[in-house]
Amino acid sequence: MAPALIVFDLDGTLLDTHADLVESLNHTIAALKLAPVRYEDLTHLVGHGAKVMIERACRLQGHPLTDEELPALLNRFIAHYTQNMPGKTHPYPGLIRSMEHLKSKGYRFAVCTNKLEGLARTLLDRLQLTSHFDAITGGDTFAMRKPDAGHLLGTIERAGGDPSRCVMIGDSINDILVARNAGIPSIAVPFGYSDVPVATLEPTTIISHFDELTSDLIEELLRSANSAFANGVVANTRHS
Template identity: 75%
Template sequence: MTPAPMHPALIVFDLDGTLLDTHADLVESLNHTIAALGLEPVSYDDLTHLVGQGARVMIERACRLRGHPLESAAVPQLLERFVAHYAGNMPGHTEPYPGLVAAMDRLKADGYRLAVCTNKLESLAFGLLDKLDLVSYFDAITGGDTFEYRKPDARHLTGTIDRAGGDIARTVMIGDSINDIAVAKNAAVPSIAVPFGYSDVPVSSLDPDVIITHYDELTPELVARLLREYAQKVAV
């Protein structure tokens, strides 16, 4: 009997701090939002402690950082203010990280599928990637409001894999923060960490399977080796 063909391997990327350097626009829109409360602006140095759980939590954390804890009833209006400013200024200063597009071209040429799994609102993630002409690279783009759960819940990643037509046994997660490495562990897929994002701790302390310092290192050969070695480790 002829064996069933293998699914193409799938690479799932986080967005902010992994695919795209979004820090300037996040800070700008966040400061625009909290200015409505008369709060002092936050800086890039604060960003690593604020991002990772989507805009709603980022706003709540920024207000708490400025000594102004929010009542839950105040959040929707501030979130609307943030989304309007952020969406209205896309793509702003945001750019793909160096070497990313070339890396994705290599992977696509070798038959890999690509997807995005971010805690950013899906509409903002899709809109930003669309403005940067990157949407066509991805078989699925899921955000923090796509499902009823979000990273580091494994179901956010497994749902993304399903939407991309991938196979969990042939999937790799790439990210810059604890949520990305944790969701990979929770879903039992190998992880690649990048150190140039917004983690508030060294990514090495998150125990990813591989760390790359530039997208020049993200090759089909690296991914194939990681999948092979991870499968062997799990089988032991």
């Protein structure tokens, strides 16, 4: 049996990035003399990449963007965010310990994020985490992005994984939906940036700490998912 591949979202799942995202976002919209956003606003802003985050922040502060304004603001955000990485960003408690334990059992890892791939790779490089992952894909890696199943399935392919031996872990609706659309079990974490309780997103299961991410849990999820698929209980696109 092939080793299972565990695919992580980045912001709000692998890494607590909120302080640096807010700082760079406020630096960006200051060019328009807009009031800063707060951490409490972040859950309504993130999840679809930097462009959408900037657009939403400007709209929230009463300034809907024109098409002409966005490119310069995006460049301003990327420059500030990149220059200050990793800043205050850090892995969530228990993550590295859990990954090292699972790696010793043959499990492999990938990242599937709507963050620009270049930003994701730079951040993981500076945190010295890149070597943990067999693939890192972003919102601009493919022609589609989460929650389109193609983003997750493309990530699995790049990592050399098998969709029938894969689990997706995330903190937001896009993560749960991309897993559902790809016919892959999902694990939600409640400590990220979802603007609703993650239980309402109906993930396959929820863990409150990475200490709960065990091989027993992963194998049980995979057995249940593949049994349901074999019995025709769930619509599954993973073999298409």
